[in-house]
Amino acid sequence: MQITNKYFTGERILYGLKDAKLEGVTFGKGESPLKEARNLEIKDSFFTWKYPLWYDQHIKVDNTTFETMARSGIWYTDDIKISSSALQAPKLFRRCSQIDLEHVHFANAEETMWSCKQIRITDSTINGDYFGKDSQDIFLDHVSVIGNYVFDGAKNIEVHNSTFISKDAFWNCENVKIYDSVIDGEYLAWNTKNITLINCQITSSQGLNYIDNLTIKHSKILNSELLFEYCSRIDIEVDNALVSVKNPISGRIVAPEIGTLILDQTKVDPDKTQVICNNILKRMDSSDLNQTPKVKEYEI
Template identity: 30%
Template sequence: MRIENQQMDEERACYGSRNLMVKNCRFDGPADGESAFKECENIDVQDTYLNLRYPFWHDHGLKITHCEMTPNCRAALWYSDHIEITDTKMHGIKALRECDDVVIQDCEINSPEFGWMARNIQMKDSNAVSEYFMMRAQNLRFENVHFQGKYSFQYMNNAYFDHCVFDTKDAFWHSKDVWVKNSVLKGEYLAWYSEGLVLENCTIIGTQPLCYCRDLKLIQCEMIDTDLAFERSIVNAVITTEVESIKNPYAGQILVPSVKEIIMDDPEAQGVIIQGRKNSV
């Protein structure tokens, strides 16, 4: 079935559809109907404008290409799976939640509370602005993603990031088993309470990073304007730049060219700081 060049604003306009293509349509109008594609399967939406709430709930098999979801299109994708989103603007709050098997590419995201409790998410060549981005998400793989916002990737489990730029406060808090490569992490209080975080060839910028961590590993990383780093963390690190200050690493070894200030005023802190060497961990 194919729907093309139409405007629809009624409640549940395409409810329960199967094997449907929608092209060059507008979901907008005075009826202000919600849930356009609820309980659908195998839906292909192209070149379409979505200005109404809750369009894709409980769907299985979605392909969304070159579409626009406006700020009025809130909570756009919930409880859905097997999704491909390409060259699309997602501008409504809570755009992706409790979804599984999602591929996002060449997209523009401006959506607070995006990706909560989502699973098996691939994101590539995209830009995102959000708060509480990807909270409690699992099994993520991001490549060339630029993110700006606050409180990102909290309570996340099992993720891989490559060639990303994250300008974000309180990122990766309580996260588990995360590997970040070739990326820039800028913000305050990076990755407190994380477990199994690996940062490889990354640039870390901002105050009080990487405190209260367990099984933290840094491989050939730069640290810029980073003070009071590693407090009460179990860490093994090779750092390639001078660090402003390191405070009370709990255990492990930190190799660093130099540290302006080392604070060891906690008798339980037994971490070793070796200056002037660049060995491998």
């Protein structure tokens, strides 16, 4: 079936549509226009109202706009590919799987991509808080993210050539690998297990704390204080001076210089962390606690 240059309004107007190509179609006011659809190709079209693609399967979308009121737009849908499209609405993906996004722009990705699986995003931009919460099996390449709390509680993440401007990114995650990327934001990756950063540039106030199995290689950590607090099984090799390191539990740190190294024997066993460094400007232990820099309280 071919549907071309049509304007539709009304609730569930094309409910259950199957094996169809839609081109130049605009869906005006009316909820769930393509609910329970199968095997669709959508091109050069506009979704202007709520819940456009729910409980769908095998959907291809190209050069299409999801306007601001197309909120909560793609839920419970499996096998969807979207390319060269503008995604303006919040809460756009929930409980979906097999998602392939290429050259898309999320203008407001607030609470988007929650509890989804098998996600691939390339050459795209994402703007909005709480993107990717509790999702898994995620691949990103050449993606720009501006928005806080990205990928909270997510699992099995691989990232290449990307940029994150994000407070509290990668919290409560498992199995994260990030290559050739830039990360800028406070409190990076707390309470995460198995995270690797290769050839990255990182700026994070009190970031990289409470992590089990942290690997950083061929990277720079800039303007970041009180690093690696209560981190275990760390393997850190950085190319620049570190501002301060506080109470790592175990592992190895290699850096040309550390401004302040804090190892409080009442909290951790210093012998379990190997520190290889040409110059440590200041060392502090339990006897120096009254000199410990005041830690800024975490703001929720």
